[in-house]
Amino acid sequence: MSNTDYIARSSAIAARLIGGEMMIMSAADSTFFTLNDVGTAIWQAADGRTPLCEIVESKICADFDVTVTEALSDAQQFVNQLAQHGILRTSNQPIYDAAPCPAPTA
Amino acid sequence: MSLLYEMNQKALQLGIPISAHLDITYRCNERCVHCYLDHDDHGEMTTVQIVDLLHQLAEAGVFFLTLSGGEVLMRRDFFSIVQEARRLLFNVKVKTNGVMIREPEARKLRELGVEQIQISVYSHRAQVHDSITKLPGSLKRTIEAIKFLKSQGLKVVIANVLMTTNAGDHRGVMKLAADLGVPYTLDPTITPKIDGDDSILSLRAAGSDINRVFRDPELVGDVEAFCAAPLPPGEDIIDGYPCSAGHTAIYISPYGDVFPCVQFPLPCGNVRKQTFADIWRDSRQLKEVRDIRARDLPVCSSCAHVGTCTRCPGLAYMEGNMRGPSTADCEKSFQRTGIPSANMLIRGSRPALVQIQPVCS
Numbered sequence: 348m349s350n351t352d353y354i355a356r357s358s359a360i361a362a363r364l365i366g367g368e369m370m371i372m373s374a375a376d377s378t379f380f381t382l383n384d385v386g387t388a389i390w391q392a393a394d395g396r397t398p399l400c401e402i403v404e405s406k407i408c409a410d411f412d413v414t415v416t417e418a419l420s421d422a423q424q425f426v427n428q429l430a431q432h433g434i435l436r437t438s439n440q441p442i443y444d445a446a447p448c449p450a451p452t453a
Numbered sequence: 454m455s456l457l458y459e460m461n462q463k464a465l466q467l468g469i470p471i472s473a474h475l476d477i478t479y480r481c482n483e484r485c486v487h488c489y490l491d492h493d494d495h496g497e498m499t500t501v502q503i504v505d506l507l508h509q510l511a512e513a514g515v516f517f518l519t520l521s522g523g524e525v526l527m528r529r530d531f532f533s534i535v536q537e538a539r540r541l542l543f544n545v546k547v548k549t550n551g552v553m554i555r556e557p558e559a560r561k562l563r564e565l566g567v568e569q570i571q572i573s574v575y576s577h578r579a580q581v582h583d584s585i586t587k588l589p590g591s592l593k594r595t596i597e598a599i600k601f602l603k604s605q606g607l608k609v610v611i612a613n614v615l616m617t618t619n620a621g622d623h624r625g626v627m628k629l630a631a632d633l634g635v636p637y638t639l640d641p642t643i644t645p646k647i648d649g650d651d652s653i654l655s656l657r658a659a660g661s662d663i664n665r666v667f668r669d670p671e672l673v674g675d676v677e678a679f680c681a682a683p684l685p686p687g688e689d690i691i692d693g694y695p696c697s698a699g700h701t702a703i704y705i706s707p708y709g710d711v712f713p714c715v716q717f718p719l720p721c722g723n724v725r726k727q728t729f730a731d732i733w734r735d736s737r738q739l740k741e742v743r744d745i746r747a748r749d750l751p752v753c754s755s756c757a758h759v760g761t762c763t764r765c766p767g768l769a770y771m772e773g774n775m776r777g778p779s780t781a782d783c784e785k786s787f788q789r790t791g792i793p794s795a796n797m798l799i800r801g802s803r804p805a806l807v808q809i810q811p812v813c814s
Contacts (some may be wrong), residue, residue, distance in 0.1 A: 358542075358566070359566050361516060361543055362542045363516045363542070365460070365463060365464065365469060366463055366465065369710070377568070377608075379457055381456055446542060449511065450512060452467075
C-alpha cells in the first residue's frame with residue numbers, strides 16, 4: 348500500500364475500547380489483538396475517507412513524539428499486518444462503509 | 454499469559470462486564486426433559502427494547518455476547534437482533550438446537566459474522582436424543598443444521614449434557630462430533646427449574662457416570678493431572694473471586710431481568726425500569742456478590758478443593774446460600790479426585806478420611 352491509500356475499519360471483527368486500549372478479534376481467523384495508544388489512534392481514524400499520510404500527520408505526529416518519516420513507515424507496517432487479518436481494509440479510493448468506531452466504555 | 458486473560462483481568466480491575474449472556478426468548482420448539490425454563494411467553498422484550506439494550510451493553514464494554522434461549526430462532530426478529538449486535542461489533546456466539554437452521558439461515562449467520570454456534574446434541578442415537586428433546590426427528594434436523602453451518606465455514610461446537618438418560622452415550626456423541634469435524638463439550642450440570650422446582654435434579658448423572666467421564670482421556674486429556682489431588686491453595690486463591698458472575702459477566706432474561714449469571718437467579722434489576730449501567734453499578738445484589746471472596750465461604754474456604762473446585766455460587770444460591778457449597782460441585786470434585794469435600798464430611802455423606810496421628814509417648 349502507499350501512504351496516500353485510504354484505510355477503513357472492517358466490519359468483520361469484534362472490537363471494544365477498554366481502558367484506552369482497543370481490543371479487536373478478527374472474525375476471519377479469531378486472532379485477538381490489543382492495540383496500544385498509537386495503534387488505537389490509527390484504527391479510530393480509519394474512517395475510509397482520510398488517507399493514511401493525513402492520519403499519521405494529524406493523529407500521530409501531532410500527539411506523539413515521532414517524525415513523519417518514522418511514523419509513516421511504522422504505520423504502513425501496522426496497517427499491512429491488520430489488513431492481513433481482515434481488521435483493516437485498504438484502497439487507493441475512498442471507502443464509504445467503514446465499520447463504526449466503538450466509543451470508550453462508560 | 455494470553456491476551457484474552459489480560460483482557461479479562463483488565464475488565465475485572467475496571468469493573469467492566471466483558472461478557473453478557475442474553476436470552477432473547479424462553480419459547481422453544483423442543484421440550485427437553487432437563488430444561489430449567491418455563492417456555493411460555495410472559496412478555497418478552499420487544500425488538501426496540503432489545504436493540505436499545507444492545508447499545509447499552511456496548512457502551513458498558515461488553516465484548517462477548519451470547520444470544521440464547523429457549524430457541525433463538527423462535528423469535529422472528531432473531532436476525533435483526535444479530536445484525537444490530539454485529540453492527541455494534543460484539544463478538545457474537547449463538548446457542549441453538551439447530552432444528553430451524555437450513556441453508557438460508559446458515560448463510561445469513563455467516564454473512565453477519567457470528568463467531569460461533571453452539572448446538573445441543575444429547576446422543577448419537579435418535580431414539581435417545583429425540584426422547585430427551587421430546588421432538589421426533591430432532592436429531593436428524595440438528596445434524597443437518599450442523600452440516601449447513603459447517604458448509605458455510607462457521608465454527609460449530611456440539612454441547613452435550615450428561616444425565617441419567619444418556620449417560621452411556623457421550624463417546625457416541627464425541628464420535629459424531631469428530632465425524633462432523635466440530636469440537637465437543639460435555640457438561641454434567643443439571644440445575645433446578647427457574648421457578649424453584651427441583652424435580653429435574655433426579656436426572657443428574659450418577660456419581661459413577663461422572664467418575665467414568667472424568668477418566669476418559671479423550672475428554673479430559675491427561676487423566677492423572679485432571680484427577681490429581683488438589684494442592685494447598687495460595688493466598689491468591691483464598692483472596693480471589695469464586696467466579697466471574699457479576700464481576701465481568703452478566704445475564705439478562707427475555708423479560709429484561711438482570712442476574713449475575715444464567716445459573717444464578719438472584720434478581721438484580723430490570724432493564725425496562727432502569728438503565729443497564731445503573732444496575733451494573735448500583736445493584737445492591739451485585740455488590741453483595743462482588744464482595745464475596747473464597748475466604749468468606751464458611752464451608753468451602755476450609756475445603757481441600759477450594760483452589761480447584763468448579764463451585765457455582767448460583768447453584769449454591771439455589772440450595773439456599775450463595776456463600777455455601779454447591780453439592781453438585783462437591784460431587785464432581787469428589788468423583789474427580791476421590792477426596793470428599795468439606796461439605797460432604799460435615800453432612801456425613803461420605804466416610805471421613807482416616808486421620809493417622811502420632812502415638813503419644
